[in-house]
Amino acid sequence: MKAISLLSGGLDSTLATKIIKDMGIEVIALNFTSPFCQCGGKHKDGCKHKAQEMAEQLGVELKMLNTSAEFVEIIKHPKYGFGSGANPCIDCRILKFSTAKKYMEEIGASFIITGEVVGQRPMSQNRRAMDIIEKESGLDGLIVRPLCAGHMAPSIPEQKGWIDRSKLLSIEGRSREKQLDLVDEYKIENHACPAGGCLLTDKNFSMKIKDLRKSEMLNLNNARLFVYGRYFAVTEKFKMAVGRDEAENKIVQNFASPGDLLIIPSTKGPSAIGRGDVTEENIQKALGIIAHYCKKDPGQSLNYRIVGEGIKTAPVGSIAEVEPMPYSVNVA
Ligand code: SF4
Known part of the structure; x- marks a missing residue:
């Protein structure tokens, strides 16, 4: 059993990857480069660098994908509009998940893992947006959200027993208290800034x-x-x-x-x-x-x-x- 994890190098995606990997699933991490990522500071490598560091700590393979050109096209006419800045978060997530789906099929993986937490981000991490993103990317039932699964309907991997639903968490909202405790417990160091570093916001x-x-x-x-x-x-x-x-x-x-x-x-x-x-x-x-x-x-x-x-x-x-x-x- 193989799964793809969307790994930004931040707190949530790192923990989500760790939880599923610890169930004995082979996880391949995917990271998307973006001209707008500033996690590592203006003249540094940003999320790419952090994703590499986290993949090494977790012991998972990392694949980098560049969807910058498609992303810029999306900013011209985002179907679901912008957040508070020029951030077309819902369309951006659909692009990432659709690209991850193609890669999943290419390598014979069975589902996608994400560090999303319901209620954490106003535009893209609320139940309605998460449903839209899942449907539009053609991944109905194939997205596992280990940090907030308790608040979501069971995904196909949970229903079929590929993964143990009882080991998934029920975090919701903007506080990251629980995640910070878990990072200590798992001894994960130097994760990227929790709020992300997208310049479009x-x-x-x-x-x-x-x-x-x-x-x-x-x-x-x-x-x-x-x-x-x-x-x-x-x-x-x-x-x-x-x-x-x-x-x-x-x-x-x-x-x-x-x-x-x-x-x-x-x-x-x-x-x-x-x-x-x-x-x-x-x-x-x-x-x-x-x-x-x-x-x-x-x-x-x-x-x-x-x-x-x-x-x-x-x-x-x-x-x-x-x-x-x-x-x-x-x-x-
Ligand atoms: S904040 Fe930026 S990178 Fe994150 S979902 Fe929104 S547009 Fe995409």
């Missing part, structure tokens, strides 16, 4: 995503770039990512693709990418924004180019500063 980041969406500029490349830096919606079709520190300056530079405007000051100041409608007028606005952040030392300049074309230079002092207005486009 962050108010400020959500504004960027909603603005890109409204301007029809949301795609995987842009989603990846605009995770970093200050965001300027200079016009409807021209957006900028401006580094906030040295590390971000390097990251922003590395994202430069053909057709982008890349600005690198020779003096102390931020590097930036302008993407979209790179007209002469927008270039001047972009230089003005960067000039605002630069030291005006004599002899220093802004080096800029449209990637794929030659470098141009403008003395910083000669550029008309533009008062920075992040999120200057009104976003719904």
Whole structure:
């Protein structure tokens, strides 16, 4: 008997995996990479790193899947709408479960394990949402939720005796007290932050995503770039990512693709990418924004180019500063 566990590396999915594995079931953990995961901090590996660490502690095999491109498409038109930010949680979960189902069938596993707890997350972990997700992903009766099974109808694996329902838990609600006790009991260390680290639930980041969406500029490349830096919606079709520190300056530079405007000051100041409608007028606005952040030392300049074309230079002092207005486009 094999089962697939959706392992984020957080508290709940780690415990759920452990409970089923301890019943003698072979568990293969699945982790989904996302451009929006910030569990491990901005410049780290996020959930991927945590899932690896937890899989090692649990002694289970880990398979990483990348559904980022499909996920970004979902954000454009989520069937079940958004949560408080730009987080389409129900659609996101349907994508993950549907992908897990395909993998389950591919490797001959019999059911899916998740760390969901009924009542824990307002959008995706309530009974109605959990039913929708289960049905839409084609997994009716095949999802086992070891942490809250006592509050749910028995799944097929429980009904058929593949797993022992009496060993499953009856946790509900937002408190994680019981889970923290269990982590101590099982001696599991360094699990990821319990609340998860999805940037789409962050108010400020959500504004960027909603603005890109409204301007029809949301795609995987842009989603990846605009995770970093200050965001300027200079016009409807021209957006900028401006580094906030040295590390971000390097990251922003590395994202430069053909057709982008890349600005690198020779003096102390931020590097930036302008993407979209790179007209002469927008270039001047972009230089003005960067000039605002630069030291005006004599002899220093802004080096800029449209990637794929030659470098141009403008003395910083000669550029008309533009008062920075992040999120200057009104976003719904
Ligand atoms: S918080 Fe983010 S990763 Fe989690 S379900 Fe919602 S959209 Fe998906």
